[in-house]
Amino acid sequence: MSAQDKRDTTELVQSSLQRRYAREKRFRFFGLAAITASLTFLAVLLITITLRGLPAFKQTFIQLDITLDAKTLGTDENPDTDALRKANYNGTIKNSLLALFPDVKKRADKKRLYKLVSNGAQYDLQRKVMADPSLIGETFTIWLPVGDDTNGYIQGNIDTTLPEKKRRFKDNQVQWVETLKENNQIERRFNYTFFERGDSREPEMAGIKGSLFGSMLTLTVTLLLSFPVAVATAIYLEEFAPKNRWTDIIEVNINNLAAVPSIVFGLLGLAIFINFFNLPRSAPIVGGLVLSLMTLPTIIISARAALKSVPPSIRDAALGVGASKLQVVFHHVLPLAMPGILTGTIIGMAQALGETAPLLMIGMVAFIVDVPTSLTDPATVLPVQIYQWADLPEKGFVEKTSAAIMVLLAFLIMMNAVAVYLRRKFERKW
Amino acid sequence: MNEEVTPLPSLEQDQTSEQTIEEIVASLGETVGEPRVDDPKMSVSNVNVFYAEKQAIFGVDLDIANNEVISMIGPSGCGKSTLLRCLNRMNDTIPICKVTGELMLDGEDIYGKDTDPVLLRARVGMVFQKPNPFPKSIYENVAYGPRLHGLNRNKADLDDIVVNSLKKAGIYNEVKNRLDESGTSLSGGQQQRLCIARTIACSPEVILMDEPCSALDPIATAKIEELIDELRENYAIAIVTHSMQQAARVSQRTAYFHLGKLVEVGDTDTIFTNPSHELTENYITGRFG
Ligand SMILES: Nc1ncnc2c1ncn2[C@@H]1O[C@H](COP(=O)(O)OP(=O)(O)OP(=O)(O)O)[C@@H](O)[C@H]1O
Ligand SMILES: [Mg+2]
Numbered sequence: 001m002s003a004q005d006k007r008d009t010t011e012l013v014q015s016s017l018q019r020r021y022a023r024e025k026r027f028r029f030f031g032l033a034a035i036t037a038s039l040t041f042l043a044v045l046l047i048t049i050t051l052r053g054l055p056a057f058k059q060t061f062i063q064l065d066i067t068l069d070a071k072t073l074g075t076d077e078n079p080d081t082d083a084l085r086k087a088n089y090n091g092t093i094k095n096s097l098l099a100l101f102p103d104v105k106k107r108a109d110k111k112r113l114y115k116l117v118s119n120g121a122q123y124d125l126q127r128k129v130m131a132d133p134s135l136i137g138e139t140f141t142i143w144l145p146v147g148d149d150t151n152g153y154i155q156g157n158i159d160t161t162l163p164e165k166k167r168r169f170k171d172n173q174v175q176w177v178e179t180l181k182e183n184n185q186i187e188r189r190f191n192y193t194f195f196e197r198g199d200s201r202e203p204e205m206a207g208i209k210g211s212l213f214g215s216m217l218t219l220t221v222t223l224l225l226s227f228p229v230a231v232a233t234a235i236y237l238e239e240f241a242p243k244n245r246w247t248d249i250i251e252v253n254i255n256n257l258a259a260v261p262s263i264v265f266g267l268l269g270l271a272i273f274i275n276f277f278n279l280p281r282s283a284p285i286v287g288g289l290v291l292s293l294m295t296l297p298t299i300i301i302s303a304r305a306a307l308k309s310v311p312p313s314i315r316d317a318a319l320g321v322g323a324s325k326l327q328v329v330f331h332h333v334l335p336l337a338m339p340g341i342l343t344g345t346i347i348g349m350a351q352a353l354g355e356t357a358p359l360l361m362i363g364m365v366a367f368i369v370d371v372p373t374s375l376t377d378p379a380t381v382l383p384v385q386i387y388q389w390a391d392l393p394e395k396g397f398v399e400k401t402s403a404a405i406m407v408l409l410a411f412l413i414m415m416n417a418v419a420v421y422l423r424r425k426f427e428r429k430w
Numbered sequence: 431m432n433e434e435v436t437p438l439p440s441l442e443q444d445q446t447s448e449q450t451i452e453e454i455v456a457s458l459g460e461t462v463g464e465p466r467v468d469d470p471k472m473s474v475s476n477v478n479v480f481y482a483e484k485q486a487i488f489g490v491d492l493d494i495a496n497n498e499v500i501s502m503i504g505p506s507g508c509g510k511s512t513l514l515r516c517l518n519r520m521n522d523t524i525p526i527c528k529v530t531g532e533l534m535l536d537g538e539d540i541y542g543k544d545t546d547p548v549l550l551r552a553r554v555g556m557v558f559q560k561p562n563p564f565p566k567s568i569y570e571n572v573a574y575g576p577r578l579h580g581l582n583r584n585k586a587d588l589d590d591i592v593v594n595s596l597k598k599a600g601i602y603n604e605v606k607n608r609l610d611e612s613g614t615s616l617s618g619g620q621q622q623r624l625c626i627a628r629t630i631a632c633s634p635e636v637i638l639m640d641e642p643c644s645a646l647d648p649i650a651t652a653k654i655e656e657l658i659d660e661l662r663e664n665y666a667i668a669i670v671t672h673s674m675q676q677a678a679r680v681s682q683r684t685a686y687f688h689l690g691k692l693v694e695v696g697d698t699d700t701i702f703t704n705p706s707h708e709l710t711e712n713y714i715t716g717r718f719g
Binding site for chain 2: 316318321
């Protein structure tokens with residue numbers, strides 16, 4: 001190569017270099033733009049949800065002086081628990097409201113006055129009385145949740161400049177609430193109800209606990225079933241199975257399963273678990289089984305990839321000192337593959353957590369008030385609850401929907417945090 | 431190089447060549463030298479190895495003696511690693527690999543029905559080309575084998591085994607204060623000696639080494655060669671190497687392979703000073719390979 005040639009080469013490289021750098025710059029710019037765009041969308045989403053959902057974590061209470069006389073309650077002086085349960089608490093609440101505003105005489109006005117207090121307040125009162133029946137005959141002060149419209153008014157959601165006819169919260173109701181406010185008989189407090197109750201038709205009485213527990217139970221079943229089965233399958237297919245037509249067929253089918261629309265798993269679950277095995281409808285156990293079917297292929301595929309990526313030199317090393325195949329896998333390969341397997345598992349579990357379609361098929365969409373305590377109790381799950389609340393017209397449920405989304409996201413973040421922690425524990429360099 | 435040399439069979443089958451590998455191998459003729467020794471530790475007879483349809487080893491006969499280092503040399507791809515991996519059945523992990531012929535350890539067929547490959551690998555240890563310590567502590571690396579085989583009765587026993595193995599591998603002084611650090615945090619040469627310690631810890635009878643120094647600098651290489659020489663007192667050792675000097679320094683016998691065929695075997699001194707086969711001569715004088 002002559003000196004001339006060398007110079008030419010340098011020039012050629014230099015001229016192409018500029019083009020290459022320009023290309024790199026463009027690529028970087030696009031990458032940054034993409035990240036910025038997605039971060040913006042995420043931020044907007046989170047901010048709107050938080051802004052909308054935050055009010056749901058507070059609840060308005062009204063202070064009432066309740067006189068529990070047996071006559072209004074419709075019981076005798078020493079009622080048994082059954083009578084206590086059935087007693088007319090609504091009546092006592094109404095009486096104490098009337099006592100606050102003795103001027104209210106007209107039937108329609110009375111009705112509006114009663115609406116200040118939540119329909120569910122009677123259950124709060126019932127609980128209190130049943131816990132302490134000696135209260136009967138006494139007069140005491142109690143804070144009770146207000147109705148949905150009142151709550152909306154306090155939060156400033158009701159435009160009082162509109163003509164009275166066009167709004168649900170009427171002028172005299174505004175007046176009463178203002179009077180109560182002046183007397184310090186209205187207070188905003190943390191909304192424990194939201195975390196302590198199941199679903200309800202009254203937005204101020206509706207809580208997330210039912211669906212949260214439903215999700216937890218369902219996901220526990222999913223994790224306990226799909227993780228061991230998937231990891232065992234992956235290990236068998238990757239480390240032990242002979243490579244032949246049968247294993248090829250199995251592999252193709254697993255990959256296909258991962259692509260099956262989730263609602264199909266719901267139909268399958270309905271046909272097999274409920275119709276054939278007669279498992280109860282709407283139960284977390286069935287939900288968990290269905291979601292396991294859905295999650296299995298995801299975990300299997302990622303677990304196989306993780307096992308495959310363990311360097312063969314580690315297997316050689318272990319075999320070389322006389323470890324059996326199983327020992328090689330469990331002492332060396334599996335721990336090294338664990339971070340990858342956990343990543344796949346968390347992706348699968350996150351999918352399962354957000355899944356609604358298959359659960360609709362097996363009846364987890366029912367209106368369920370009680371908090372599930374076992375795997376066979378009827379239950380619903382967070383995303384289904386969100387879907388149900390989003391469908392309801394009451395103002396209170398709009399907030400509740402966003403609040404439920406926040407709870408769902410918090411659940412997800414918690415699951416991820418556990419996975420990250422476990423992954424850290426397993427992560428080793430080689 | 432303008433010297434007149436007889437045309438040699440090419441390693442790669444280039445398109446112009448009409449000959450198949452089988453024909454070339456046939457043209458190589460019988461093995462020169464004496465592959466047998468008295469009282470062999472391991473003995474290989476008429477071994478052929480196939481990777482699917484492709485034959486990688488052609489009818490090899492070779493003995494490995496006690497208290498001896500035998501080196502296997504030859505051009506890249508001639509099947510040295512393949513043969514070595516047959517000796518402790520590491521080839522079992524390759525599904526397409528098929529072995530025929532007879533391989534004996536102390537007169538027992540290692541591919542026989544009664545032989546357990548796991549037990550075999552405990553008796554015939556292996557050190558690999560690339561240092562491959564487990565991503566665990568140095569202590570765990572060495573303790574793993576003995577613990578697997580239950581060679582220790584208690585923790586103190588195990589400590590003894592670990593320390594002795596590290597000492598024998600000549601790495602103890604460098605790591606004695608950091609036994610709980612990761613084996614992968616060591617330098618390449620230290621890692622390789624750790625791997626040797628790991629192999630010794632299982633108290634094998636034979637040690638197979640596949641280019642153990644190829645990733646190491648001259649100083650680390652010298653240490654390992656010294657070590658091999660010491661280990662010879664207690665073990666039978668087979669070493670694959672690309673370094674002629676190394677073969678000359680550490681081994682008592684040398685086997686030269688070409689295209690899967692054992693071309694020549696004999697005393698290292700004789701092979702390096704007075705080779706009988708033309709291919710061997712070309713290889714060790716650097717004209718080929
Ligand atoms: N796993 C395998 N699958 C298929 N063919 C293989 C495999 N391993 C080795 N071979 C083939 O067997 C022949 C011998 O390979 P081997 O690794 O034993 O050579 P080698 O002498 O160790 O070479 P090197 O000095 O480069 O390590 C080669 O032609 C190679 O292509
Ligand atoms: Mg090799």
